[in-house]
Amino acid sequence: MKRLAERARVVAAIASFFESRDFLRVETPAVVPSPGMDAHLDAFGVDLGARGRRFLATSPEYQMKRLLADGFPRIYQLCKAYRRDEEGHLHNPEFSMLEWYRARASVEDVMRDTEQLVARVTGGAIRAGGATITTLPPFPRVTVLEAFERFAGRDERETLAMAEHEEELFFRLLIEKVEPGLATLGSAVFLTDYPACMASLARKKPGDPRVAERFELYAAGVELCNGFGELVDPIEQRARFVADQAARAERGAEVYPIDDKLIEALGRLEPAAGNALGVDRLAMLACGASSIGEVIAFGWGEL
Numbered sequence: 630m631k632r633l634a635e636r637a638r639v640v641a642a643i644a645s646f647f648e649s650r651d652f653l654r655v656e657t658p659a660v661v662p663s664p665g666m667d668a669h670l671d672a673f674g675v676d677l678g679a680r681g682r683r684f685l686a687t688s689p690e691y692q693m694k695r696l697l698a699d700g701f702p703r704i705y706q707l708c709k710a711y712r713r714d715e716e717g718h719l720h721n722p723e724f725s726m727l728e729w730y731r732a733r734a735s736v737e738d739v740m741r742d743t744e745q746l747v748a749r750v751t752g753g754a755i756r757a758g759g760a761t762i763t764t765l766p767p768f769p770r771v772t773v774l775e776a777f778e779r780f781a782g783r784d785e786r787e788t789l790a791m792a793e794h795e796e797e798l799f800f801r802l803l804i805e806k807v808e809p810g811l812a813t814l815g816s817a818v819f820l821t822d823y824p825a826c827m828a829s830l831a832r833k834k835p836g837d838p839r840v841a842e843r844f845e846l847y848a849a850g851v852e853l854c855n856g857f858g859e860l861v862d863p864i865e866q867r868a869r870f871v872a873d874q875a876a877r878a879e880r881g882a883e884v885y886p887i888d889d890k891l892i893e894a895l896g897r898l899e900p901a902a903g904n905a906l907g908v909d910r911l912a913m914l915a916c917g918a919s920s921i922g923e924v925i926a927f928g929w930g931e932l
Contacts, residue, residue, distance in 0.1 A: 632923050636916070639911065640912075642749055646749055647705045650703070655693065655704045657686075657706065658692065659685055660677075661685075661888075662886060663885050665688055666877075668873055668876035672686075673713055688905055689708055689728050690903070691888050694730065694901075694903075695890060697730050697898060698895070698898040699894075703731055705729035707908065710724055719851065721922075721925065725908035729903060731901060732898075732899055735902055736856065740768075743856065744846075745766055747764050747853070750911060751915045752915075757917075762815060763815065768817045768818055769814065770818075771820055772821050772822040773824065773840070774789070774822065776810065777802065777807060780809075781807055808850055812847070817846060818846070818848075821843075822843070828841030828869070829841075829855075830860055831858055832858050843855070843857050843858075844856050844857075851910055852907075853911055855904070856904030856905070858900075861895050861898040861899070866895055912924040
């Protein structure tokens with residue numbers, strides 16, 4: 630039985646949360662010229678005939694940052710996002726994304742938003758695998774370097790070198806050692822301060838350029854979000870995008886164009902922070918379901 634009424638209550642609670650905090654709900658296009666440059670995410674192409682090739686957005690991030698730069702200081706969006714080759718009990722190629730941004734804010738501001746939102750939606754606890762996991766703020770913060778030392782037996786030097794030169798091993802240990810370790814803590818937990826080479830669109834951490842202001846939230850071993858203290862330096866961001874293009878080419882993936890309008894907007898953007906959260910996964914945990922298939926009307930395998 631699909632748990633759609635429970636899902637609807639989760640979505641309503643999300644909208645109420647942001648509207649009570651003076652966030653403006655926005656809608657940005659699903660068909661975009663550049664879908665996201667991450668070397669490990671692949672987009673669906675859309676043929677627009679004479680207008681050329683576009684893509685289904687893997688995230689609304691680029692256009693939302695342009696709105697932030699244009700003077701909308703608190704914005705959020707509930708939308709569909711699309712990623713190829715992602716299917717399983719936690720993945721569907723079409724999924725629901727919650728994304729929000731704060732201008733003139735720190736990464737801690739957005740982490741507080743996140744823990745307060747999750748507490749409201751879940752009622753302060755979730756049941757998973759026969760255990761009760763607390764979701765009452767504040768959530769513990771564990772850095773990536775601390776987590777790899779604690780759960781994978783790798784010191785700081787080893788972890789930083791692995792992230793930069795042995796990415797496949799880094800992610801294997803993250804999945805096999807770190808994520809199960811975080812699941813034993815009995816609480817939702819933030820994994821923070823990713824190695825700088827994995828910064829994505831996050832800025833490097835002031836005072837420690839080895840790492841970036843990037844965090845993920847885990848609850849019952851499930852990754853719920855990916856948040857940043859946003860990089861607002863257009864020169865550095867373009868250089869990162871060029872490196873992403875090279876990485877995609879090296880693995881034989883389609884190389885997406887750089888979004889020049891985003892680069893221009895970053896030059897006008899004040900310090901900001903934002904987060905992208907998987908609505909289907911949050912609904913799954915809030916409902917006590919074991920798969921996102923239980924909280925979406927139709928998975929791709931059901932069409």
